Amino acid sequence: MKGLVCLLLLLEAFVCVIQHQVDGGLNENEISQQLRSEDGGQNTPQTDTLRYEASTDSQQNYHLFFTDIHAALRELTATVTEQKTNIRELTATVTEQKTINRELIATVTEQKTINRELIATVTEQKTNIRALETQLREQQTFILEEMNKKDDEISNLTLSQVEELRKENREREIAFSAGLIQSGSDYIGPFTSEITLSYRNVFTNIGNAYNPITGIFTAPLKGAYMFRISVFSHGPTHSAASIFKNGERVVLAYAGQPQSELNSSNGAVLILEVGDVVYVKLWSGTRIYDNDNSHSTFSGFLLFPLREQELCRM
Known part of the structure; x- marks a missing residue:
């Protein structure tokens, strides 16, 4: 955008310079004098003809040049206007996208918070599970120790005790x-x-x-x-x-x-x-x-x- 504006300014300055040269340029007398000095005063009729043709060509060239300049300026102006419209649309799109991005950032932040809470809950549950597993292992160890004690007590029964139990059972028959x-x-x-x-x-x-x-x-x-x-x-x-x-x-x-x-x-x-x-x-x-x-x-x-x-x- 800035480049187009600078280009327009340069073109306007160039047009002004050309116009000034046209308005303050050589008149016919100067042109004739210049031609006479070049030709050394010879062939006056031809000189007049050439001077007229040169003046006519110069006017035509200037007219065509200014016509092309104005057409180029109009095209540049239309292009700049179109670019401004596109820039406004892009600005609106960027603004809308920024709003969407802010909403997405808020959603992501909220999701991160939820994830942190879930991670904390899972960590707590893992801690509880480890504690329960420790208690279960302790209980299993205690039960095994008690069972081993009972086994030792049973294995320590003497033959006399077994015989006494048999006798007692016989008395109950x-x-x-x-x-x-x-x-x-x-x-x-x-x-x-x-x-x-x-x-x-x-x-x-x-x-x-x-x-x-x-x-x-x-x-x-x-x-x-x-x-x-x-x-x-x-x-x-x-x-x-x-x-x-x-x-x-x-x-x-x-x-x-x-x-x-x-x-x-x-x-x-x-x-x-x-x-x-x-x-x-x-x-x-x-x-x-x-x-x-x-x-x-x-x-x-x-x-x-x-x-x-x-x-x-x-």
């Missing part, structure tokens, strides 16, 4: 079951008073706590025991038998039938001290029947042993 009649078939009863029944057909007597001669079970171990009886007979009759603990009735199995077979059963869980006794009594005025099929039975077994404090809670 208490169970019996027996039928009323050892062989054949028979009725027992009726009697005018209750009698203790002796179940002589022993199926099982682990721990030998049941006496088939007396029909009495004696508790060798403090604990919770399960007992059960079944009674059977033929009508017309009544059959009734009760489980007793240390002389006290606990449960009764009773059945009455005018004809055909009759049966009943009952049971209970009892807490026994060492030496407590359990047995079955037949009611007075009733009878019970049994044969090789063992319809009438008495059974019991240890559910689990009890310690002294457990009995106190109960």
